[in-house]
Amino acid sequence: MAKGRGKKDTQLTTAGRDPEHNFGIVNPPVYHASTIVHPTVAALEEANLKPFEGVKYGLRGTPTTFALEDAVTALEGGYRSVAVCSGLAAVTAPLLAFLKAGDHLLVSDNIYYPTRKFCDGHLARFGVETTYFDPMIGAGISGLIRDNTRVVFLESPGSLTFEVQDVPAIAAAAREAGAVSIIDNTWAAGYYFQPLKHGADVSFQAVTKYIGGHSDLIMGMITTTEESFLPVKRECSDLGLHAAPDDCFLALRGLRSMAARLARHQETGLTLARWLEGRPEVDRVLHPALPSCPGHDLWQRDFSGASGLFSIILKDASKAAVAAMLDGMEMFAMGYSWGGYESLIIPADPSAIRTATSWEAKGPLLRLHAGLEDPEDLINDLERGLKRLTAG
Ligand SMILES: *Cc1c(COP(=O)(O)O)cnc(C)c1O
Numbered sequence: 001m002a003k004g005r006g007k008k009d010t011q012l013t014t015a016g017r018d019p020e021h022n023f024g025i026v027n028p029p030v031y032h033a034s035t036i037v038h039p040t041v042a043a044l045e046e047a048n049l050k051p052f053e054g055v056k057y058g059l060r061g062t063p064t065t066f067a068l069e070d071a072v073t074a075l076e077g078g079y080r081s082v083a084v085c086s087g088l089a090a091v092t093a094p095l096l097a098f099l100k101a102g103d104h105l106l107v108s109d110n111i112y113y114p115t116r117k118f119c120d121g122h123l124a125r126f127g128v129e130t131t132y133f134d135p136m137i138g139a140g141i142s143g144l145i146r147d148n149t150r151v152v153f154l155e156s157p158g159s160l161t162f163e164v165q166d167v168p169a170i171a172a173a174a175r176e177a178g179a180v181s182i183i184d185n186t187w188a189a190g191y192y193f194q195p196l197k198h199g200a201d202v203s204f205q206a207v208t209k210y211i212g213g214h215s216d217l218i219m220g221m222i223t224t225t226e227e228s229f230l231p232v233k234r235e236c237s238d239l240g241l242h243a244a245p246d247d248c249f250l251a252l253r254g255l256r257s258m259a260a261r262l263a264r265h266q267e268t269g270l271t272l273a274r275w276l277e278g279r280p281e282v283d284r285v286l287h288p289a290l291p292s293c294p295g296h297d298l299w300q301r302d303f304s305g306a307s308g309l310f311s312i313i314l315k316d317a318s319k320a321a322v323a324a325m326l327d328g329m330e331m332f333a334m335g336y337s338w339g340g341y342e343s344l345i346i347p348a349d350p351s352a353i354r355t356a357t358s359w360e361a362k363g364p365l366l367r368l369h370a371g372l373e374d375p376e377d378l379i380n381d382l383e384r385g386l387k388r389l390t391a392g
Pocket of ligand 1: 086087088089091112155159184186187206207208209218219220337
């Protein structure tokens with residue numbers, strides 16, 4: 001399968017494709033499979049020797065899966081990738097791959113909530129202790145690493161509060177201590193940030209978000225260095241995690257237009273963020289590309305752009321006022337997940353889920369996803385919403 005040629009945007013259109021060996025057809029075919037048959041006992045035994053090379057069993061992927069994995073590997077700049085059935089499976093499988101009873105785990109305090117739930121629930125139940133740390137800790141992470149610390153888990157920027165982390169410093173400290181660094185790279189979609197090039201061992205993303213891009217698909221992709229590939233692939237195989245071929249087809253289709261979509265998400269996101277920054281109802285805008293966001297300088301140093309997801313903190317406002325604003329939105333819909341073509345807005349309370357740091361904000365937080373609509377329609381919708389917020 002083609003590794004991809006040229007610069008980043010060209011790779012997104014070339015990686016994982018092989019028309020020469022497929023009747024000249026542009027896209028890889030969708031292979032459905034469980035059983036893979038072998039002509040002889042010798043061939044069967046040979047296949048068992050290398051369970052993670054080539055087409056061996058439907059659970060471990062077909063050429064459709066491998067096409068998508070190769071394309072995302074090129075995007076993330078890794079060794080190999082593993083497609084799994086959800087973004088959440090891409091969180092849990094690498095943790096389970098590297099941790100065992102008695103180990104210690106360090107997790108950033110701005111983490112996606114289901115990740116925290118998995119650490120505090122499942123991992124605790126199996127004897128793994130988790131310590132949460134300030135997302136802005138940087139090289140100071142060394143002070144928290146213990147003899148039995150095996151994994152440092154990051155998310156940059158955090159998908160609710162948007163702190164950008166010093167990934168190179170944290171990954172280097174982890175490596176020096178013999179721990180593995182794993183990072184949730186969903187916000188940057190593997191496109192605006194390549195954590196493996198900054199020292200991380202494992203980078204994953206919810207394909208559900210920008211690669212899928214159309215709010216109709218659930219999938220995760222884990223990309224690794226050469227050393228971390230086998231443990232991750234083995235774990236996904238042991239757990240029976242599997243990305244379905246039709247979903248891989250949808251993800252490949254999404255991937256081909258992702259650069260163009262992300263450019264628009266970025267532009268509209270910044271337009272909205274800057275407009276909101278100037279509004280009297282807004283106390284603060286948390287957008288990595290704006291100086292008011294913690295870690296903005298790190299974003300400038302390590303990232304090549306911004307996706308369409310950011311938050312604002314309102315000045316003090318009652319729950320009823322926020323509901324009046326959000327209930328009447330005409331362009332922005334309310335709902336979890338993001339990365340599709342449509343704009344979204346949700347209220348959230350980070351103070352309820354933090355443990356290592358306290359969340360000091362004047363008012364309620366709203367998280368916005370800038371979709372592909374005309375930005376003027378979105379601004380008008382927000383303007384009417386902010387009027388409802390202060391009307392009561
Ligand atoms: C959505 C999301 C996930 C989980 O993805 P699902 O496909 O919904 O399971 C993980 N991390 C982040 C940051 C996400 O936004």
